[in-house]
Amino acid sequence: MKNILLILTHEYLTRVKKKSFIIMTLLGPLLITLFYGAIIGLSVYQMKGTKSKTVLVMDPHHTLNGELPKRKDFQFQMASNLEESRKTLEDGKADMILNINSLKGDTVDLISNKSQSISDKEELQQILARNLFNAQLQKRGLSAEAIDSMQRRVSIHDRLISGENSASEVRSAVGFMGAFINYLFIFMYGVMIMRGVTEEKNNRIVEIIVSAVKPFELMMGKIIGVAMVGLTQFLSWIILSGVLFFIVSLVIGSSFAGSEDIAQLQQNMPQGGMPKTGGFGLELLAQLQALDYPKIIVGFIIFFLGGFLLYSGLFAAIGSAVDNETETQQFIFPVSMPLIFGFVIAQIAVLKDPNSTLAYWSSLVPFTSPVVMMVRLPFDVSWGEIIMSAIVLFGTFTFIVWLAGRIYKIGILSYGTKASYKKLLKWMFTK
Amino acid sequence: MNRNILSIKGLSKHYGSKVALNQIDLEIPEGSIFGLLGPNGAGKTSLIRIINQITEADTGKVYFKGDELNSQHIGQIGYLPEERGLYKKVKVIHQLEYFGRLRGLSSSEARKRAGYWLDRLQLSHVRMQKIEELSKGMQQKIQFIVAIIHQPEFLILDEPFSGFDPVNAELITEIIKDLRKSGCTILFSTHRMESVEKLCDHLVMIHRSEKILDGKVSEIKNRYKSDSYIISTGDALAKDDPNYQILEESVNDAGFPSYKINSRTLSSKELIRLLNERTELISFTQYFPSIHEIFIQLAQPESTI
Numbered sequence: 122m123k124n125i126l127l128i129l130t131h132e133y134l135t136r137v138k139k140k141s142f143i144i145m146t147l148l149g150p151l152l153i154t155l156f157y158g159a160i161i162g163l164s165v166y167q168m169k170g171t172k173s174k175t176v177l178v179m180d181p182h183h184t185l186n187g188e189l190p191k192r193k194d195f196q197f198q199m200a201s202n203l204e205e206s207r208k209t210l211e212d213g214k215a216d217m218i219l220n221i222n223s224l225k226g227d228t229v230d231l232i233s234n235k236s237q238s239i240s241d242k243e244e245l246q247q248i249l250a251r252n253l254f255n256a257q258l259q260k261r262g263l264s265a266e267a268i269d270s271m272q273r274r275v276s277i278h279d280r281l282i283s284g285e286n287s288a289s290e291v292r293s294a295v296g297f298m299g300a301f302i303n304y305l306f307i308f309m310y311g312v313m314i315m316r317g318v319t320e321e322k323n324n325r326i327v328e329i330i331v332s333a334v335k336p337f338e339l340m341m342g343k344i345i346g347v348a349m350v351g352l353t354q355f356l357s358w359i360i361l362s363g364v365l366f367f368i369v370s371l372v373i374g375s376s377f378a379g380s381e382d383i384a385q386l387q388q389n390m391p392q393g394g395m396p397k398t399g400g401f402g403l404e405l406l407a408q409l410q411a412l413d414y415p416k417i418i419v420g421f422i423i424f425f426l427g428g429f430l431l432y433s434g435l436f437a438a439i440g441s442a443v444d445n446e447t448e449t450q451q452f453i454f455p456v457s458m459p460l461i462f463g464f465v466i467a468q469i470a471v472l473k474d475p476n477s478t479l480a481y482w483s484s485l486v487p488f489t490s491p492v493v494m495m496v497r498l499p500f501d502v503s504w505g506e507i508i509m510s511a512i513v514l515f516g517t518f519t520f521i522v523w524l525a526g527r528i529y530k531i532g533i534l535s536y537g538t539k540a541s542y543k544k545l546l547k548w549m550f551t552k
Numbered sequence: 553m554n555r556n557i558l559s560i561k562g563l564s565k566h567y568g569s570k571v572a573l574n575q576i577d578l579e580i581p582e583g584s585i586f587g588l589l590g591p592n593g594a595g596k597t598s599l600i601r602i603i604n605q606i607t608e609a610d611t612g613k614v615y616f617k618g619d620e621l622n623s624q625h626i627g628q629i630g631y632l633p634e635e636r637g638l639y640k641k642v643k644v645i646h647q648l649e650y651f652g653r654l655r656g657l658s659s660s661e662a663r664k665r666a667g668y669w670l671d672r673l674q675l676s677h678v679r680m681q682k683i684e685e686l687s688k689g690m691q692q693k694i695q696f697i698v699a700i701i702h703q704p705e706f707l708i709l710d711e712p713f714s715g716f717d718p719v720n721a722e723l724i725t726e727i728i729k730d731l732r733k734s735g736c737t738i739l740f741s742t743h744r745m746e747s748v749e750k751l752c753d754h755l756v757m758i759h760r761s762e763k764i765l766d767g768k769v770s771e772i773k774n775r776y777k778s779d780s781y782i783i784s785t786g787d788a789l790a791k792d793d794p795n796y797q798i799l800e801e802s803v804n805d806a807g808f809p810s811y812k813i814n815s816r817t818l819s820s821k822e823l824i825r826l827l828n829e830r831t832e833l834i835s836f837t838q839y840f841p842s843i844h845e846i847f848i849q850l851a852q853p854e855s856t857i
Contacts, residue, residue: 124654131650135642325637329698332604332631333654534606 124334128342129349132317136350146354150362154369174216174241177206184226186256190248210234219245226253291408292499296475299421299495300467302355307429307460307491310351311436314344315449318440318533327533336530340441341522344433348426355425412499420498420507427514428491431521432460438525441532442540442548452540463489467496475500485510487517524549555617557582557706557737558603563612565598572598574761576612580739580754585732587748587755587769588741589847594758596741597634600708603739604631616706627656630704634711634741636695640684644670644694647683648701655702662701669697673723689720696724700731707731710741725751745844757847764850773840776849779815780839781823784808786832795826808834 136142173193177200178185189197200206200218209215210232217233229249231237258268279289318340321327330339439452466483474480475497484494484502490510494502531548538544560578564571573595580586590596601607603614605621614621616628639647645666652662670676673693678686683694692715700707709728713721728751732738740752748755749769756766765772784804789811791798800812815823820838827833841849 127650127653135639135646139641321637324640325633325635326639327637328606328633328635329631329637329651330654331606332629332633333626333651534601 124338125342125345128330128334128339129346132343132346133349136313136347137353142350142354146357147361149354149358150365153362154365175214176245177209177215177218179203179206179218179220179222180226181222182224182226184221184224184256185252186259188252188256188259190252192248195245195248207232219249221249291412292475293496295412295417296496296499297467299417299498300464300492303421303425303428303495304460304464304467304492306351306355306425307432308457310347310429311432312453314347314433315436315440315453316446317343317347318437318529319443319446319449322441322533322536323445331533336533337526340434340437340526340529344430344437344522348429348433351429352422352425413501416502416504416507417498420502421495423507423511424491424494424514427487427511427518431487431491431514431518432456434518434522434525438528438532438545441529442535442545444536444540448540459486459488460492463492467492485513487514490514527551555582556580556615557617558739559615560599560603561613561615563599563602563609563614565595565602565607565609571761573602573609573758576758576763578756578763578766580737582737583732583735584754585728585738585740585752587752588739588758589743589745589748589755589843590758591743591851594743595761596743596758597710599758600631600710600739600741603708604629627702628705630655630699630702630707632696632699632707632709632712634714636692636715638683638691638695638698641682643680643682644675644686645679647694648697651698652701655704657702665701665703666697669701672727673697688715689717692716693720693724696727700727704736706737706739708739708741711743712740713742713744713747745847746842749843755843757850759847759851765846769843772843772846776841776846777838778841780812781815781820782810782812782835782837782839783827784810784834785827786834789813789827789831796823812839 173196175196175198178189178197179200180187181201187199189199191197198215200209203218203220206215206218210218211234213234217231217237220230220232222228222230226249231242231245255268258271259265321330327339334342435456436453439449439456442452443449463483466479466489480493480497483489484497484506491514494507494510498507527550528545528548531551532540556579558578558580560576563573563576563578565573576595576599588596588599598607602609603621605623605626616625619625642650645663648666648670649659649662652665653659657665667676667679670679673696675690675693678690683691686694696712699709712724712728716724728738728740740748742748752769754766754768755772757764767775780799784806785808788809789798795816795818797814797816798811799814802810804810818826820836824833824836827836
């Protein structure tokens with residue numbers, strides 16, 4: 122135990138003191154913010170920056186009733202002569218011609234110089250369909266007001282029976298973030314452990330160390346040490362992001378809310394009720410308040426550590442079996458398969474229905490639970506389920522580490538033999 | 553009067569169907585420099601790994617100062633492996649401290665000892681440098697400090713001189729001798745037989761997993777001396793004499809003919825008298841075979857099969 126602690130400390134300190142770690146830890150949240158900021162900025166810029174396209178509309182059968190839609194991204198102009206329109210197009214004064222050449226208006230020819238993007242085509246289809254629909258209604262004698270009143274957007278505010286905000290969007294977002302972080306950290310730090318083991322083996326440092334400590338102690342010290350590094354990085358990110366978020370929300374808050382202070386915000390939001398005023402921002406705040414943070418945080422730490430330790434054992438075993446990194450490929454794939462699978466489940470099944478059978482079982486299976494359970498955590502998973510899953514996870518971890526230890530023990534001292542599955546299997550069962 | 557620091561009884565080790573060590577018995581006297589000899593692949597490393605408790609023997613026992621070898625003894629054993637390795641990106645002083653602590657030293661004690669040895673090996677100026685910034689020779693010295701930092705009573709050196717230039721090899725030799733003076737027993741493993749004769753007082757020879765020879769170096773040399781002599785004479789010797797056989801012929805530094813001869817029937821006294829009658833005998837020495845020659849002689853019967 123003393124040895125594990127010693128190795129753990131050494132592994133932890135040498136990694137945490139590295140410049141690359143410090144830079145990554147400090148810049149991580151900033152980079153992520155910048156990254157998303159850049160994406161949002163770019164897409165806003167693109168929306169603003171794209172010039173509206175001029176569309177010449179030929180409507181010989183008057184299906185649109187002479188009405189043309191008014192849009193920012195497309196400028197529609199009526200045209201009657203196809204030859205003239207073609208000329209305008211060739212001169213570059215228009216971008217495309219829409220020829221509504223069927224009686225019903227449901228087939229349309231699009232003529233342009235360049236082929237158009239799918240999104241533009243879909244957009245146009247929708248615009249035309251809506252206009253067609255409106256024109257038909259008008260023909261049947263409905264007033265413009267009546268038509269307008271028929272076109273309403275619906276927004277659902279979902280509540281739980283307890284009166285709480287069900288907050289599904291925020292729950293999904295928080296859950297998905299947790300799953301992504303677990304997935305990322307298991308991979309990143311798992312590979313770090315694997316590299317560390319291979320390096321020690323290649324450098325033959327391992328020979329000196331295992332003459333002083335048991336191979337199992339070395340492996341455990343390494344795994345736990347690196348897990349602590351991961352946790353340190355993660356917690357620093359949370360704290361830094363929190364600070365960053367606080368600053369950003371202060372800036373945004375002062376520029377948007379003006380004199381409105383927090384007390385007033387609270388007033389607008391009775392417990393569990395719906396905000397009377399305010400829009401998306403307040404709804405978001407209400408949703409954030411509805412989450413069970415202690416459960417999410419405790420659950421996160423359990424599944425972060427459990428998943429991390431489980432996969433680290435496997436990665437350490439791989440690292441010990443090979444002589445260099447290029448050889449690791451054939452082993453990494455099968456090990457990371459369940460992890461990737463879990464991530465896919467997290468994305469598809471869980472976001473659709475976090476309480477589905479697939480989600481339930483995959484949050485119990487130890488190889489997928491560290492990722493899948495994260496998505497389910499914000500959706501009020503019972504403590505019983507969490508504890509059961511955690512027991513399965515840590516039980517499997519113990520078994521895997523024991524197995525990995527056997528491979529490790531022999532692997533680190535076997536040089537020059539090409540590692541194969543057959544050999545690994547043999548190592549598991551030799552004394 | 554000499555206790556044995558290490559006794560090995562009936563030690564065997566197999567890797568699958570391959571035999572690495574077969575029924576090895578060994579006694580290493582306290583305070584000796586003990587040579588472990590054998591060609592590559594003979595089983596030296598397997599034996600060292602068992603003594604270091606890196607691997608376990610299949611059968612047989614190892615006793616350290618009379619007690620069965622266990623993890624309590626780790627702090628009393630030092631090990632310089634043949635394949636050298638240190639953390640490239642870790643600073644010298646931290647590296648030494650870490651390895652010292654793994655062998656049971658306290659943090660401050662490890663630092664103190666590291667400081668002493670860095671001083672002694674003229675490496676004080678690199679204490680805050682990373683290993684990868686050092687020259688090969690310096691790295692070798694650091695590695696040597698790792699092996700001895702905890703003042704082991706029993707030091708295992710696997711090919712200690714490989715990678716050292718002659719100046720540093722001399723420095724290391726001096727330290728090894730000093731360590732022995734202060735009571736440390738040294739197991740010196742090598743496949744270069746000639747380096748043993750200068751340093752070791754005991755040796756064991758392993759060949760194809762078996763012990764083929766062990767004992768005091770001087771006794772072994774006596775045991776394997778043949779009736780061969782190195783002589784120089786005033787005039788050339790007669791080539792075909794029934795009393796002796798000329799094995800080698802050369803000219804010595806002073807220009808006299810020199811021979812390595814084998815006495816056929818005569819004792820050394822009789823041979824001297826005979827040679828003196830025929831010519832002027834300038835020098836006459838008993839020929840002791842080198843350890844290497846003894847090894848060849850012992851290994852021959854098997855390897856010719």
